[in-house]
Amino acid sequence: MRAVRRFTVHASLPERLTGLSALATNLRWTWHPPTRDLFASIDGELFRQVKDPLRVLTSVPPARLEELAEDEDFLARAQAATADLERYLTEPRWYQREAAAGRLPEAVAYFSMEFGVTEALPNYSGGLGVLAADHLKAASDLGAPLVGVGPLYRAGYFRQTLSLDGWQVEHYPVIDPSGLPLDLVTEPDGEPMQVCVAMPGGRQLWAQVWKARVGRIPLLLLDTDVEANDEDLRRVTDRLYGGDADHRIRQEILAGIGGLRAVRRYCELTGHPQPEVFHMNEGHAGFLGLERAREILAADGLEFEEAMAGVRAGMVFTTHTPVAAGIDRFPVDLVQRYFGDGRLLPDIDVRRVLALGAEDNPGMFNMAHMGLRLAQRANGVSALHGRVSRRMFARLWPGFDEPEVPISAVTNGVHGPTWVAREMSALLGGSDEEWGHDGGEPSARPEVGDQQLWDLRRDLRGKLVAEVRRRARASWLQRGASALELGWTNAIFDPDVLTVGFARRVPTYKRLTLMLRDPERLRALLLDEQHPIQIVVAGKSHPADEGGKQLIQQIIRFVDDPAVRHRIVFLPDYDMALARYLYRGCDIWLNNPTRPLEACGTSGMKAALNGGLNLSIRDGWWDEYYDGSNGWAIPTADGVRDPLRRDELEAAALYDLLGQQVAPLFYDRDGDGVPRGWMSMVRHTLDTLGPRVQASRMVREYVQSYYRPAATAVTAALEESGAGARSLAAYRNRLDLAWNQVRIFDTEFLVESPETLVVGKEVRVRARVDLAGLDPSDVEVQALLGRVGDTDDLLDPVVVPMEPDGIGAFAAAVRLPRAGSLGYTVRVLPKHSLLASPAELGKVVLA
Numbered sequence: 001m002r003a004v005r006r007f008t009v010h011a012s013l014p015e016r017l018t019g020l021s022a023l024a025t026n027l028r029w030t031w032h033p034p035t036r037d038l039f040a041s042i043d044g045e046l047f048r049q050v051k052d053p054l055r056v057l058t059s060v061p062p063a064r065l066e067e068l069a070e071d072e073d074f075l076a077r078a079q080a081a082t083a084d085l086e087r088y089l090t091e092p093r094w095y096q097r098e099a100a101a102g103r104l105p106e107a108v109a110y111f112s113m114e115f116g117v118t119e120a121l122p123n124y125s126g127g128l129g130v131l132a133a134d135h136l137k138a139a140s141d142l143g144a145p146l147v148g149v150g151p152l153y154r155a156g157y158f159r160q161t162l163s164l165d166g167w168q169v170e171h172y173p174v175i176d177p178s179g180l181p182l183d184l185v186t187e188p189d190g191e192p193m194q195v196c197v198a199m200p201g202g203r204q205l206w207a208q209v210w211k212a213r214v215g216r217i218p219l220l221l222l223d224t225d226v227e228a229n230d231e232d233l234r235r236v237t238d239r240l241y242g243g244d245a246d247h248r249i250r251q252e253i254l255a256g257i258g259g260l261r262a263v264r265r266y267c268e269l270t271g272h273p274q275p276e277v278f279h280m281n282e283g284h285a286g287f288l289g290l291e292r293a294r295e296i297l298a299a300d301g302l303e304f305e306e307a308m309a310g311v312r313a314g315m316v317f318t319t320h321t322p323v324a325a326g327i328d329r330f331p332v333d334l335v336q337r338y339f340g341d342g343r344l345l346p347d348i349d350v351r352r353v354l355a356l357g358a359e360d361n362p363g364m365f366n367m368a369h370m371g372l373r374l375a376q377r378a379n380g381v382s383a384l385h386g387r388v389s390r391r392m393f394a395r396l397w398p399g400f401d402e403p404e405v406p407i408s409a410v411t412n413g414v415h416g417p418t419w420v421a422r423e424m425s426a427l428l429g430g431s432d433e434e435w436g437h438d439g440g441e442p443s444a445r446p447e448v449g450d451q452q453l454w455d456l457r458r459d460l461r462g463k464l465v466a467e468v469r470r471r472a473r474a475s476w477l478q479r480g481a482s483a484l485e486l487g488w489t490n491a492i493f494d495p496d497v498l499t500v501g502f503a504r505r506v507p508t509y510k511r512l513t514l515m516l517r518d519p520e521r522l523r524a525l526l527l528d529e530q531h532p533i534q535i536v537v538a539g540k541s542h543p544a545d546e547g548g549k550q551l552i553q554q555i556i557r558f559v560d561d562p563a564v565r566h567r568i569v570f571l572p573d574y575d576m577a578l579a580r581y582l583y584r585g586c587d588i589w590l591n592n593p594t595r596p597l598e599a600c601g602t603s604g605m606k607a608a609l610n611g612g613l614n615l616s617i618r619d620g621w622w623d624e625y626y627d628g629s630n631g632w633a634i635p636t637a638d639g640v641r642d643p644l645r646r647d648e649l650e651a652a653a654l655y656d657l658l659g660q661q662v663a664p665l666f667y668d669r670d671g672d673g674v675p676r677g678w679m680s681m682v683r684h685t686l687d688t689l690g691p692r693v694q695a696s697r698m699v700r701e702y703v704q705s706y707y708r709p710a711a712t713a714v715t716a717a718l719e720e721s722g723a724g725a726r727s728l729a730a731y732r733n734r735l736d737l738a739w740n741q742v743r744i745f746d747t748e749f750l751v752e753s754p755e756t757l758v759v760g761k762e763v764r765v766r767a768r769v770d771l772a773g774l775d776p777s778d779v780e781v782q783a784l785l786g787r788v789g790d791t792d793d794l795l796d797p798v799v800v801p802m803e804p805d806g807i808g809a810f811a812a813a814v815r816l817p818r819a820g821s822l823g824y825t826v827r828v829l830p831k832h833s834l835l836a837s838p839a840e841l842g843k844v845v846l847a
Contacts, residue, residue, distance in 0.1 A: 013057065014069035019082040024053035025181045026085060026213040030118045031137060031417035033425075038081050042068065051577065052120035054181045089216055093143030095703065104703065105711035106273035107145045109263050110135065111285035113255060114157075114240055115150055115221075117214055119576045121180055122156040123221065125240050126505045126540075128320055130576070131381075131602060132281050133214070134415035138695035140215030141417075144703060147266070147275060149259040149285070151251060152177060152210055152221035157240045160540045160573045164479050166556025168541055168549045168572075172239060177223060182210040185220070185266060193269065194226065195261040197253055198343035205233050207254060209262045218272070220262050222254055241542065249330050249338060252367070256287030257344065260295075277710045279316040279702070280375065283328055283367035289315055289374030290353060294345050300722040304352060305732065308374075309725035309834065314714035316706045317375035319368060319407070320599045322388050323509070328367040330357075335365045360395075372396060372407070376713065376836045377706050380409045381600040384623040388596050399844040406837040410705070411621055412600040413698035416690075419606040421584040423456055428686070450679040451672060457587070457611055457682070462495035464585025468536060469493065471571045471578070478572075492566040493534050498666045500615070500658075501586030501607065503538040503574055506548040509597040512539060513554050515590075517651030522558075525655065526567040531663035534567045535590075536582060538574035579603070584610045588662060591616040592654060594646075595636045596623075605693035611682045615662060617650070625692060630685040632657050709836070717834060728834045731778065735830055735843065741772035742779075744847040747826045759819050766811045767802065767826040767847065780831040780838060781810040788823035802826070 013020060020039075029035040039053040043060050050056060057065075068074050098104055112132035116124030124130060132148070139146040154177075158170035178184075185193040185208075192208040199205050206229050207222040224236040236250045243251075260278075267274045280286055289311050296307040321327050332354060339350045356373050357365035372378055372393060380386035386409025390402045397405050417425075427448055473489040493499075506512050515522055515535070525533050537555055541548030552570070559568045571578060583589075589607035591598070591614065598620035605621065608614060614631035616622045626633050634657060637649040665677050691697065717724040750764040751757060765783040786797030798817045805811035816822065828845040829838040 012062070014065055016069045016075060017065060017078065019078055020053075020057060023078075023081055023085060024057055025183065026089075026215065027117050027121070027181060028085065028088065028140070028213075028215040029053055030120075031415065033422050034084070035081050038074075038077055041074065041077075050120075052118075052181070055120070055179070058179070093141070094700070095143035095145070098703065103708065103712055103715075105145075105276040105707055107147060107267075107275040108277045108279055108707050109149055109260070109275035110139075110146045110279045110281065111149045111255065111259055111288055112281035113150055113251070113284040115148060115212075115219060116576060117212065117219070121182075121212060122175065122575075123150075123153055123240070124576075125157040127600075127602060128282060131320075131412055131600075134413070134418065134602075134695040135281070135699060136214045136217045136219060137415040137418060138413070138699040140217045141415075142696060142699055142703075143216065144699060144707075145273065146217050147263055147272065148212075148214065148217060148219035149255070149263055150219075150221060151237045151240075151255055152182075152223040153237055153240045154223070154225050155239045158540070158543060161478050162475060162552075162556060162570075162572050166553040166560070168552050170543050177210050180210075180212075182212050182221070185209040185211050185269070187269070192226075193262075193265055194228070195222070195258050195265060197258045197261075198341075199233065199250070200337050200341065202343075203230065203233070205229060205236060205250065205254060205258070207237070207258055207262070209266065211266075218266070218270075220259070220266055222258055222262055224254065245330055245334060248328070249334060252284050252328070253287055253338060253344070256285040256289075257291040259285060260288045260291045276714055277314050277316065277707050279318070279706075280371055281318050282320050283317070283371040286317075286367050286371045286374060289370070290345050290348060290356075294348060296718070296722070296725075297347050300718065300725075302722045302725060303729065304348065306722060306725045306729040309728040310714060310717045310722060311374060312376040313717040313725075313834065314710050315375035315377070316702070316710055317371040317378040318381065318410070319371070319378065319389055320381055320385075321368060322385055322392070322597050322599045324392065329359070330365045330367070332363055332365050368393070369396065376840065377710060378407045379706070380407060382411045382621045382624060383409050384596055384620065385409060385599045388599075397839050397842045399842070399846065400839050404839050406839045408705075410698060410701045411624065412602050412605075413693055413695035414602050414605045414609070415695045416609055419580065419583055420609045421460055421580075423459065424584070424610055427452065427456055450674050450676060450683075453611065453682065454674045454679055458495060460584045460610065461499055461587065462585075464499065464536070464581045465493040465495045467578075467581045467585075468569055468571065472569050475572050488562075488566070492569065494532075497567075498531070498533045498588065498663055499586050500533055500535045500588040500590050501582045501612075502535065502590045503579065503582050504591075504601070504603060506539045506541040506551055507545065508547055508551070509594045510539075511592050511594060511647070512537070512548075512551045514592045514647060514651050514654065516554060516558055517647055518655065519558065521655045523564055525658055525663070526564050528659070528663070531659070531667050532567065533658060533663055536569055536571060536586065538571045538578060538582070540574055579606070583607045583612065586612050587666065588613055588615050591619075591622070592634060592650065593617055593619050594643075595619040595638065602693075605689070608685050608689045608693060611686060613678075613681055613685060615654075615657060621693070625689060627688065629681060630689055631681070632662060713834060713836065724834055728832060731830075731832050732841065734774070735778070735841070738772040738774050739843055739845070741770070742774065742828055742845045743770045743772075744768070744826055744828065744845060745770060747824075747847050749824060757816065759816055761816050762813050763816060764811060764813055765800075765802065765824060765826065766805060766809060768809050769826075769828060770808065771828075776804050776810075778831060780829045782827050782829065783812045783814055783824060784827065785814050785817065785822060785824040787818070788821050792823060794823055794825060 039056050040047040114124040114129030115133045116130035117133040136148050155172035161169045194206050194208050196204045196206045207224045208226050210221045212219040225234050292311045293307045296310045339353045357370040359366040380389040389407045390405035394405050555570050559570050583606040589604045589612050595617050601620040604614045618633045635653045637646045640646040745768040748766040781802040783800045784797040787795040800812045800814050802810035802812040826847040830841050
């Protein structure tokens with residue numbers, strides 16, 4: 001028999017234990033060991049199985065709860081934990097101190113299609129969601145007033161198992177939100193709060209809203225499985241990254257437009273400050289910018305272009321996409337179907353919508369292009385990815401060199417308290433104040449000897465080995481093996497062998513099988529008698545990615561070989577729970593993408609915080625953070641165009657590093673059995689990377705360089721009934737009418753004599769410019785002087801503003817910056833106080 005309906009019955013707590021409910025439902029427990037210890041003391045075995053305080057309270061026998069209600073020691077610990085949570089939620093922290101020193105937004109809405117807060121809330125697929133959750137956790141620690149927004153998926157991302165022949169099999173378990181650490185947001189009359197967005201055919205898509213508490217941060221999750229929806233609309237939030245383009249655009253309309261409406265109503269109901277700044281974590285929720293425009297049009301009576309000035313001022317867009325194939329794109333006729341009748345966004349012409357997503361292919365609508373056109377501030381997620389993004393999107397700013405494209409970079413970080421082993425925190429010091437997660441300077445770490453640190457690393461490796469054995473056995477049983485033939489799984493891996501981890505999503509560019517390029521060389525490394533290595537591999541391929549599934553199958557066929565299966569293993573169903581064992585227990589974290597296709601890749605950061613060393617292609621974050629002593633950089637064959645030849649060369653370099661440098665250093669022990677050279681690199685990694693890879697550093701950068709200026713800009717644009725936005729729109733209109741007639745007639749390079757052209761000498765540049773009726777204050781005329789190559793292109797130019805020097809003339813004094821072959825030019829750019837960058841409008845006139 002099957003149940004006709006699923007529901008969850010909550011535990012009835014004795015009155016003296018009611019404080020446990022707040023502790024269980026605030027996800028701060030995911031990074032607060034004392035709270036986890038409190039719930040583990042209720043039933044240790046149960047907590048190890050479910051790893052969720054709320055499920056512990058639901059599953060533990062009532063008699064045990066009654067017993068705890070009379071346990072004065074437990075009650076004292078529970079009261080202390082409750083008081084500590086209240087202190088954490090209410091005390092001023094870094095953000096409040098910063099706000100006292102200067103204008104900061106009262107609230108920031110952070111939109112993401114997934115949030116990987118904990119495996120107890122399976123609403124994520126991989127790095128993007130885990131990064132989003134780490135962003136919220138760090139914001140909470142810093143006191144930054146974010147509101148997270150995204151969909152709630154009733155089946156989440158898939159669970160992965162393997163068939164007997166090693167093929168990935170997907171399972172979608174149904175999730176009951178009422179059994180998760182979530183609260184249904186309700187109206188004053190007790191009915192669920194709901195938002196709706198218009199659908200074609202006169203229909204409405206309704207969503208109720210669940211709230212997760214991530215420390216101080218409310219995370220609002222939209223759920224369309226409500227009775228008011230037709231059956232197909234109930235399934236809009238069924239799966240993460242599932243379905244066809246029609247299903248996908250419904251999800252993204254809900255996330256952006258419905259998400260903003262949910263935030264607005266939530267703030268009205270709770271008194272939470274309304275967000276001033278809106279941060280898109282990737283372009284999936286980009287339609288929120290159109291909803292923001294609708295709000296401004298309705299409130300201030302502005303024209304569309306005027307409203308867009310206000311939208312752009314308060315919008316931040318983070319791109320995680322290093323390749324065009326990774327961008328969400330929809331057929332134009334599909335976008336017209338959803339926006340064309342005017343019901344979804346009244347007063348916004350569909351042609352305006354389509355123009356925001358325009359790209360080279362007139363038949364496609366590009367979500368990343370829309371995000372960049374809607375946001376005045378945009379960034380990549382590492383320094384290298386910023387450069388890649390500027391090159392990738394340069395055509396949106398024609399006439400500008402790639403370094404001037406207005407896309408900057410904030411290198412991702414990870415939330416240390418979530419990912420650092422508690423044993424490591426205890427050894428090195430691990431409170432917010434000690435690690436600097438509250439925004440202060442990290443405290444000096446206690447002196448710890450090599451022997452202590454080495455013993456801890458061996459202990460963490462041993463815990464990983466035990467988990468590898470358990471999961472390998474479970475996987476073989478699931479694949480159909482008999483328990484009687486699996487005795488060998490009890491002896492696989494060795495806590496004293498150099499352990500390498502490789503775990504991530506499995507798109508082709510991450511090159512899961514690069515290590516198999518020469519199977520015999522890999523086999524020799526695994527089985528080396530003096531310097532053996534062992535490798536843990538994990539990762540999921542997207543259900544629609546047949547190529548990725550084939551890569552997994554290739555790995556499985558290799559690791560199933562009885563000759564090597566004690567040294568290499570593939571563990572299915574990679575999630576946050578397995579990730580923690582890997583980050584903490586692996587000695588080496590391997591990453592070998594095709595450069596420069598890794599936007600950031602934060603998994604190696606988590607390993608580094610636990611004393612692991614990175615062995616990686618110089619891509620993503622490793623390109624800027626590798627210093628020669630904190631791990632190894634795999635050489636790249638960037639100039640080789642044949643991908644197979646490139647793989648051969650880089651795989652050979654990987655084998656050489658492992659066999660000739662990494663393994664010998666690991667096994668080079670002193671009389672006490674400690675690898676002093678290895679531990680020197682571990683210490684250097686902890687000392688130098690520790691502060692730099694923290695999400696607290698990342699969030700502070702966003703606050704100072706993005707949220708603060710965005711709050712200032714949106715206030716300037718929209719205060720006094722949008723006076724600033726009207727001014728900027730009028731300026732842009734004036735510019736559009738005149739720009740094609742702006743001309744630089746001639747330029748002069750004035751120098752006393754050729755003999756005086758020496759470094760540091762001041763020269764003058766003059767130009768005659770026809771501004772076509774524009775005022776000199778409307779533009780910035782610049783002189784650029786720099787090196788010239790064979791093609792006369794200016795390289796690394798010095799840019800100097802030119803001042804009016806008579807009617808139609810401009811001049812500037814420039815010091816010669818370097819020796820060698822130099823050149824100069826002059827250009828004209830727009831200038832307005834509400835522009836974040838001279839390149840923002842994509843307009844330039846060159847001499």
